[in-house]
Amino acid sequence: MISITPHAAEKVREIATAEGLADQGLRLRVVGGGCAGFQYDLYFEDKPTDMDEHFESNGVKMFVDPLSVQYLDGTEIDYVEGVHGSGFKFGNPNVTGTCGCGSSFSA
Numbered sequence: 001m002i003s004i005t006p007h008a009a010e011k012v013r014e015i016a017t018a019e020g021l022a023d024q025g026l027r028l029r030v031v032g033g034g035c036a037g038f039q040y041d042l043y044f045e046d047k048p049t050d051m052d053e054h055f056e057s058n059g060v061k062m063f064v065d066p067l068s069v070q071y072l073d074g075t076e077i078d079y080v081e082g083v084h085g086s087g088f089k090f091g092n093p094n095v096t097g098t099c100g101c102g103s104s105f106s107a
Contacts, residue, residue: 026042051066075092
């Protein structure tokens with residue numbers, strides 16, 4: 001199960017409306033890269049594949065490919081705002097380590 005907090009869901013809807021993508025879902029992926037090995041990839045998608053896992057949380061549809069779902073299972077996505085910037089934050093119980101800047105992880 002993958003979930004998104006109410007605050008993050010509100011931000012997703014705000015971005016989708018501003019970009020004219022209100023009918024689309026959110027694609028979540030784990031891709032190779034970064035100094036720790038993996039990075040999160042998040043973007044809007046209108047046509048999930050037949051192999052995708054489908055999740056819905058706080059009114060946001062999410063699509064995850066079979067490879068990424070093993071790394072994202074149990075993850076909660078939040079949206080944080082602070083002095084150093086704002087963005088989506090992944091609370092992922094599968095992470096075994098992160099890089100110094102926090103933009104990549106290992107599992």
